Amino acid sequence: MPQSSPAGKRPATHLVIALNPDFWxxxxxxxxxxxxxxxxxxTEARAAHELMEAGQHIGKIILLT
Structure with missing residues (x-):
């Protein structure tokens, strides 16, 4: 049986599997x-990480190669 996350919620993989038929x-x-x-x-990876850690963003933060 999968272990729960620290907050007592199921791991995110269960969410992905559950949404698969309707969402993807x-x-x-x-x-x-x-x-x-x-x-x-x-080369801006540090700035991307700082933005993510600040928790003030909405949406995805992308690193480009």
């Missing part, structure tokens, strides 16, 4: 798009 087709066909906060180059 909408991502694939473009009906739902992830929200992008900011994209950083790899």
């Amino acid at each position: 087709p909408h991502i694939i066909n473009g009906q739902i798009k992830p929200r992008l906060c900011k994209a950083f180059s790899l």
Whole structure:
């Protein structure tokens, strides 16, 4: 049996599996798009990490190669 996270919630993998039949087709066909906060180059990885740690962002933080 999978262990619970520290907050007593099931691991995120269970959420992904549970959403798969209903959620992922909408991502694939473009009906739902992830929200992008900011994209950083790899040389800006420190700034990206600082933004993430600050917890003030909404959306994905992306590192580009």
